[in-house]
Amino acid sequence: xxxxxxxGADVKKPGSSVKVSCKASGGTFGSNAISWVRQAPxxxxxxxxxxxxxxxxxxxxxxxxxxxxxxxxxxxxTVYMELSSLKSEDTAVYYCAAHYSLAVANTWLVSWGQGxxxxxxx
Amino acid sequence: EIVLTQSPGTLSLxxxxxxxxxxxxxxxxxxxxxxxxxxxxxxxxxxxxxxxSVRATGIPDRFSGSGSGTDFTLTISRLEPEDFAxxxxxxxxxxxxTFGQGTRLEIK
Numbered sequence: 001x002x003x004x005x006x007x008g009a010d011v012k013k014p015g016s017s018v019k020v021s022c023k024a025s026g027g028t029f030g031s032n033a034i035s036w037v038r039q040a041p042x043x044x045x046x047x048x049x050x051x052x053x054x055x056x057x058x059x060x061x062x063x064x065x066x067x068x069x070x071x072x073x074x075x076x077x078t079v080y081m082e083l084s085s086l087k088s089e090d091t092a093v094y095y096c097a098a099h100y101s102l103a104v105a106n107t108w109l110v111s112w113g114q115g116x117x118x119x120x121x122x
Numbered sequence: 123e124i125v126l127t128q129s130p131g132t133l134s135l136x137x138x139x140x141x142x143x144x145x146x147x148x149x150x151x152x153x154x155x156x157x158x159x160x161x162x163x164x165x166x167x168x169x170x171x172x173x174x175s176v177r178a179t180g181i182p183d184r185f186s187g188s189g190s191g192t193d194f195t196l197t198i199s200r201l202e203p204e205d206f207a208x209x210x211x212x213x214x215x216x217x218x219x220t221f222g223q224g225t226r227l228e229i230k
Contacts, residue, residue, distance in 0.1 A: 112166035
């Protein structure tokens with residue numbers, strides 16, 4: 001089963017961008033779609049989008065369309081999520097998670113990264 | 123977007139008791155498109171149930187999922203101390219994912 005390790009916590013200013021990484025191991029990179037989900041304090045989980053690493057094709061939630069970019073680097077087995085125009089409301093723990101199959105958002109999440117706290121504050 | 127509403131918000135029970143957690147969808151959901159996760163403090167969620175009723179690998183048989191249409195249930199037959207956590211339902215499919223707000227299962 002794929003094991004996901006994320007980059008460390010980050011603090012950003014409003015209006016800036018953040019890029020979080022998610023390195024996969026223990027499986028064949030590209031065998032599972034990877035999604036990004038966030039959990040803000042007191043809020044339910046929100047899906048930002050996901051990618052099929054082999055093909056580099058990403059899908060995004062409408063809420064985040066235009067503000068989020070998800071990419072994959074096959075050479076290092078790493079998926080990245082970049083969120084721009086940050087606001088204080090973007091303060092959350094961001095998780096990457098592997099789907100059961102290659103279909104982004106169309107199957108369940110079989111394993112999760114440990115989470116990355118992104119704090120947005122002036 | 124399909125909205126998932128979980129109830130109760132908090133459930134207080136004792137070890138050995140039976141827990142019944144509900145997840146109601148704003149529109150009909152295919153039984154193939156509903157999962158349940160457990161989250162313990164400071165940890166990422168972990169998969170319990172997918173396709174509404176299929177236990178994930180390594181999940182004890184005291185966990186069971188059921189339901190169809192707009193009403194789904196997670197049942198824990200006999201609570202163990204390690205089962206006290208927050209539980210989330212999730213709908214996947216049609217290229218989007220939504221989650222319920224969670225049910226906190228606490229020791230009475």
